[in-house]
Amino acid sequence: MPELPEVETVRRGLAPVMEGAIVKRLELRRANLRFPFPDDFQTAVEGKRITSVGRRAKYLLVDLADGNVIIMHLGMSGSFRTQEETTSDKTPGDFHHERNRLEAHDHVTFHLKTAKGSSARVIYNDPRRFGFMLMTPRNALDDHPMFENLGVEPVGNALSAQELASKLMGRTSPLKAALLDQRVIAGLGNIYVCEALWRAGLSPKRRSSTLVLKSGRPTERATLLTDHIKEVISDAIKAGGSSLKDHAQTDGTLGYFQHSFAVYDQEGEDCAKPQCNGTISRIVQSGRSTFYCGKCQK
């Protein structure tokens, strides 16, 4: 599930349940995900009030009232689902519904008393366990190893053609690899890089530095690419992200941006660009699949 649009979709699902809630109990069903949980993680979280659920790049940030922030990453296969006590549940804190049972790879459960006073659970599931949960003081977040080198967000005003040009200047790597580098733009992943390059008509194999003039100013191509990156991310967020195999949203409903893929996982299909009669190809770049049209992406 998880590039920026999917993580933002998850954030929007978690916020109404978690914001203002007290963590009554934090249930860890194993000692680690990709990394060990922080020392005394349970003690640090239980009894605390959650003030907000935020996002930076592909990271979810759960702020606690005591000034600490839980950093959560979904890796490749992480997902959250929520369970809320309903009026048909007779005993407070009791969950009778069939859908409320645990599933394979449910590793973490946040047992909450919500701001409304009801009981709820937030369950983290992650078959491959590439995700992780860490904690740091909020005022030290920018210095955390995972954050100190992060590039700009592709939503909002931070990303500009000039910013992109300054990051691509002097880079000899293919454009695809540069855009996947979280130090350049934070939050893009394999799907949205492929889609943005197609929309901009740029080859994933193009040398990164060809989008920068000698003066360090962006080329027209860089401006075009910047606009298309913002657009595809914004379109995907509006669609609730992309749901490939898994549920993308915390209430179990599916995002539908995958129906809008022009190139990702479309090998052999006709290019959708008007007037282009090319075919979508798949190649491998730095160990990962790239999908593109060799005819209209130059």
Added chain:
DNA sequence: CCGACTACCTGCCCGC
């Protein structure tokens, strides 16, 4: 510094 490659882990799909 940069860039390419590998490791981490489970599940699914395809071909034999």
Added chain:
DNA sequence: TGCGGGCAGGTAGTCG
């Protein structure tokens, strides 16, 4: 039907 290989939205660490 069963099995092996390849592939999957992620990042971090190593090596040249």
